């Protein structure tokens with residue numbers, strides 16, 4: 001919706017403010033913290049309240065204004081942290097779904113609530129020469145696995161979680177075309193400096209093109 005700006009004494013048109021918003025959908029998200037059989041540490045500091053505070057303070061509440069986060073503590077009885085590093089991401093999530101819900105397929109998007117898995121995995125991806133922050137089906141049904149640890153690049157757990165939330169609702173990385181966002185925002189990785197969907201930067205915001213093309 002365009003809003004024209006005028007100088008009041010003369011009526012001269014001096015600018016245009018473009019007001020925009022994405023379609024609003026209230027959603028309850030269940031964070032499922034996965035504690036593996038042989039794991040001692042647990043992401044207590046990434047509680048729903050701290051994630052909400054981070055989103056309120058650092059992402060200007062974009063997309064997440066009404067995010068109603070609930071948390072579930074899930075101890076994996078079978079999977080060992082030391083073993084899952086040999087599995088593919090898909091196999092890990094399949095196993096967690098099987099153990100938690102008795103089914104392999106992720107529960108997917110619901111009109112009421114979605115599930116979002118958090119683990120402390122830090123898997124090295126030799127092909128991409130990066131540490132995986134998580135995995136996700138871009139623009140596909142829900143279910144995300146993410147490491148909660150502060151990354152080797154100094155990004156906070158909350159920043160990484162926001163990045164993975166972005167993938168979850170269909171956002172590609174800023175240097176890639178994908179799905180609903182069929183443009184490259186910035187051709188180089190770490191080129192934007194400030195976008196949640198970039199790497200190695202302070203991920204503080206999403207852009208209009210992203211907000212207008214999220215998957216729902």
Ligand SMILES: [Zn+2]
Nearest residue numbers: 133163167173
């Ligand atoms: Zn990513």
